[in-house]
Amino acid sequence: xxxxxxxxxxxxxxxxxxxxxxxxxxxxxxxxxxxxxxxxxxxxxxxxxxxxxxxxxxxxxxxxxxxxxxxxxxxxxxxxxxxxxxxxxxxxxxxxxxxxxxxxxxxxxxxxxxxxxxxxxxxxxxxxxxxxxxxxxxxxxxxxxxxxxxxxxxxxxxxxxxxxxxxxxxxxxxxxxxxxxxxxxxxxxxxxxxxxxxxxxxxxxxxxxxxxxxxxxxxxxxxxxxxxxxxxxxx
Amino acid sequence: xxxxxxxxxxxxxxxxxxxxxxxxxxxxxxxxxxxxxxxxxxxxxxxxxxxxxxxxxxxxxxxxxxxxxxxxxxxxxxxxxxxxxxxxxxxxxxxxxxxxxxxxxxxxxxxxxxxxxxxxxxxxxxxxxxxxxxxxxxxxxxxxxxxxxxxxxxxxxxxxxxxxxxxxxxxxxxxxxxxxxxxxxxxxxxxxxxxxxxxxxxxxxxxxxxxxxxxxxxxxxxxxx
Amino acid sequence: xxxxxxxxxxxxxxxxxxxxxxxxxxxxxxxxxxxxxxxxxxxxxxxxxxxxxxxxxxxxxxxxxxxxxxxxxxxxxxxxxxxxxxxxxxxxxxxxxxxxxxxxxxxxxxxxxxxxxxxxxxxxxxxxxxxxxxxxxxxxxxxxxxxxxxxxxxxxxxxxxxxxxxxxxxxxxxxxxxxxxxxxxxxxxxxxxxxxxxxxxxxxxxxxxxxxxxxxxxxxxxxxxxx
Numbered sequence: 015x016x017x018x019x020x021x022x023x024x025x026x027x028x029x030x031x032x033x034x035x036x037x038x039x040x041x042x043x044x045x046x047x048x049x050x051x052x053x054x055x056x057x058x059x060x061x062x063x064x065x066x067x068x069x070x071x072x073x074x075x076x077x078x079x080x081x082x083x084x085x086x087x088x089x090x091x092x093x094x095x096x097x098x099x100x101x102x103x104x105x106x107x108x109x110x111x112x113x114x115x116x117x118x119x120x121x122x123x124x125x126x127x128x129x130x131x132x133x134x135x136x137x138x139x140x141x142x143x144x145x146x147x148x149x150x151x152x153x154x155x156x157x158x159x160x161x162x163x164x165x166x167x168x169x170x171x172x173x174x175x176x177x178x179x180x181x182x183x184x185x186x187x188x189x190x191x192x193x194x195x196x197x198x199x200x201x202x203x204x205x206x207x208x209x210x211x212x213x214x215x216x217x218x219x220x221x222x223x224x225x226x227x228x229x230x231x232x233x234x235x236x237x238x239x240x241x242x243x244x245x246x247x248x249x
Numbered sequence: 250x251x252x253x254x255x256x257x258x259x260x261x262x263x264x265x266x267x268x269x270x271x272x273x274x275x276x277x278x279x280x281x282x283x284x285x286x287x288x289x290x291x292x293x294x295x296x297x298x299x300x301x302x303x304x305x306x307x308x309x310x311x312x313x314x315x316x317x318x319x320x321x322x323x324x325x326x327x328x329x330x331x332x333x334x335x336x337x338x339x340x341x342x343x344x345x346x347x348x349x350x351x352x353x354x355x356x357x358x359x360x361x362x363x364x365x366x367x368x369x370x371x372x373x374x375x376x377x378x379x380x381x382x383x384x385x386x387x388x389x390x391x392x393x394x395x396x397x398x399x400x401x402x403x404x405x406x407x408x409x410x411x412x413x414x415x416x417x418x419x420x421x422x423x424x425x426x427x428x429x430x431x432x433x434x435x436x437x438x439x440x441x442x443x444x445x446x447x448x449x450x451x452x453x454x455x456x457x458x459x460x461x462x463x464x465x466x467x468x469x470x471x472x473x474x
Numbered sequence: 475x476x477x478x479x480x481x482x483x484x485x486x487x488x489x490x491x492x493x494x495x496x497x498x499x500x501x502x503x504x505x506x507x508x509x510x511x512x513x514x515x516x517x518x519x520x521x522x523x524x525x526x527x528x529x530x531x532x533x534x535x536x537x538x539x540x541x542x543x544x545x546x547x548x549x550x551x552x553x554x555x556x557x558x559x560x561x562x563x564x565x566x567x568x569x570x571x572x573x574x575x576x577x578x579x580x581x582x583x584x585x586x587x588x589x590x591x592x593x594x595x596x597x598x599x600x601x602x603x604x605x606x607x608x609x610x611x612x613x614x615x616x617x618x619x620x621x622x623x624x625x626x627x628x629x630x631x632x633x634x635x636x637x638x639x640x641x642x643x644x645x646x647x648x649x650x651x652x653x654x655x656x657x658x659x660x661x662x663x664x665x666x667x668x669x670x671x672x673x674x675x676x677x678x679x680x681x682x683x684x685x686x687x688x689x690x691x692x693x694x695x696x697x698x699x700x701x
Contacts, residue, residue: 029466029470030386030387031386031466032465032466032469032470033386034470037470064701067559067563068700069559069562069563069700069701070700070701071320071700071701089565089566089567089568090565091565092563092564092565093565095563096563097559097560097563099556099559099560100556101554101555101556102555102556103555103556103557103559103560104555104557105488105492105551105555105557106554106555107491107492107495107496108488108491108492108495112491116484116488117560119480119481119484120481120484120485120561120564120566121564121565122477122565122566146495162560163560166565317694317697317698318697369647369650372646372647373647373648376640376643376644376647379640379643380634380640380643380644383635383636383640384631384634384635384636384640385634385635385636387633387634387701388634390697390698390701391630391631391634391698393698394626394627394630394694394697394698395627395644395648397690397694398623398626398648398687398690399647399648401686401687401690402648402650402651405651405679405682405683405686406650406651408651408679409650409651409654409655409658409679410654412658412675412676412679413654413658
């Protein structure tokens with residue numbers, strides 16, 4: 015089965031008319047990395063995630079998943095990518111278990127029922143497994159949605175604003191889960207505008223602003239300070 | 250490249266102008282058709298507008314397919330241009346048709362197969378333009394899908410309206426005037442060529458506008474780099 | 475190949491399941507379709523008798539209008555919570571998702587049509603049940619044709635501004651042959667002197683339309699759904 019160790023974004027740009035959503039973005043991510051993609055709203059974070067998820071094709075440049083590119087990766091590529099949107103992508107009218115079983119079937123997993131039960135356990139929702147998702151709190155839906163995105167054990171995990179609307183407890187749970195993914199040698203990329211929450215969580219942080227990428231590595235000051243100075247200096 | 254096409258453009262424009270000035274002369278000289286009298290002469294403009302519209306529809310459909318499956322931006326510009334030309338020439342055809350009908354048969358519209366097909370195509374390509382105008386970013390690909398479906402629809406509309414009409418026969422609005430009288434041959438060929446040149450002129454002008462827009466966008470993008 | 479149809483089936487089953495929780499789409503679409511028929515009956519029935527051929531036209535108008543409504547609603551569900559993007563991430567030919575949605579829509583429209591036919595028989599006293607097999611074939615091929623184009627367009631417009639009004643603007647001209655063929659075939663079946671050959675012709679034309687446009691839709695689904 016297809017797998018890859020390194021994700022390379024090679025000079026990727028994406029234009030819409032004269033609007034630059036992404037401009038000459040280059041980045042490399044390895045297995046076992048937890049990377050923060052920071053930036054203000056409208057900076058291009060979601061577009062970049064879309065490109066990495068093969069939902070958006072770049073106007074220029076290539077994305078390399080190991081030795082395959084995004085263009086000729088084929089549908090096998092998608093079996094190694096997990097995307098969690100900001101909106102959580104769950105069917106409110108279905109139960110938690112039904113949601114998981116549906117997606118397990120969609121991802122061609124053997125024994126969807128068993129995988130769904132495992133996922134429910136990981137999310138800590140076994141007791142609510144047969145309740146309709148509409149009645150869940152944001153934190154519960156978040157946990158369920160994350161497990162939904164991870165059902166097929168993808169190598170690349172893309173998360174768009176996963177910490178939105180979560181209370182402290184849920185934030186902690188999510189952070190722990192993400193660390194576990196990193197330790198499991200996945201490539202985890204979190205897009206968020208909330209630099210405080212990812213400080214200390216991510217191994218590396220990059221800033222995207224107006225479609226351009228800037229590294230935020232360094233040991234001088236907290237992530238917040240580095241972010242502020244990077245964004246501030248660009249105004 | 251630009252200089253060459255600028256010369257070509259001016260040349261074609263001059264040719265088109267000359268041909269349209271000359272057209273009425275030829276049309277006046279052409280013989281009258283047996284039954285309809287003067288009004289029949291509208292056919293010299295009516296039929297070529299038709300053909301121009303179909304050409305535009307075909308170009309739009311094919312370039313839309315190229316854009317959808319190959320992603321070439323120039324194909325998208327060609328499709329947008331062709332759609333506008335389809336609407337324009339379609340409008341000419343849809344105006345001249347009823348004008349002819351009202352004078353010749355006393356009714357504006359007779360659900361003639363070809364006129365109805367043109368009307369449907371006109372609606373499809375007006376929808377194309379609306380989609381690009383109101384759909385927001387990314388609607389170019391969607392419009393391309395619509396154009397492809399529109400082009401594929403042509404035979405179905407024609408067959409269905411044609412068969413529908415044979416069940417409800419009405420006077421044939423557009424009889425086949427291909428070789429009714431020898432004197433009609435040259436005027437129709439002249440007008441056909443005139444429309445073709447006009448089509449080319451408008452296509453070039455509009456494409457140039459789109460290409461310039463793309464250039465400006467590219468400059469904007471490069472500037473902010 | 476097997477996987478393709480399996481995914482389509484899964485998507486359709488999911489849609490059915492979601493629908494059976496609330497029955498919202500079926501009930502609202504049914505209600506709308508029947509209201510359509512009633513409104514038209516006021517317009518086209520004079521002195522207890524229907525205007526010649528009105529019933530056939532109204533049948534297909536009700537199908538088209540309620541179908542458009544259902545299409546909008548069906549994809550609104552996928553838009554909500556960005557579910558469509560999750561579907562597009564499945565490691566399968568993306569057009570399998572299209573097929574699954576199409577099957578669901580056809581099922582919904584078929585359900586509505588059964589009720590609409592009955593409603594028309596009552597309000598117009600139209601002999602729609604004279605040739606039930608022929609009528610069923612006509613409705614089946616016509617519905618598939620309408621839904622084939624409609625499902626693609628509704629999916630296409632998922633993230634588009636003004637999608638509510640743009641769907642009918644795009645859909646009706648392109649499905650014009652379906653409506654002509656449907657009405658033509660229905661008219662041929664009713665009336666004092668039914669023309670079964672003609673009805674067969676229209677059904678065959680619709681079948682051909684379905685084949686061409688289904689192929690086109692499966693072909694173009696992925697390019698129009700990805701940016």
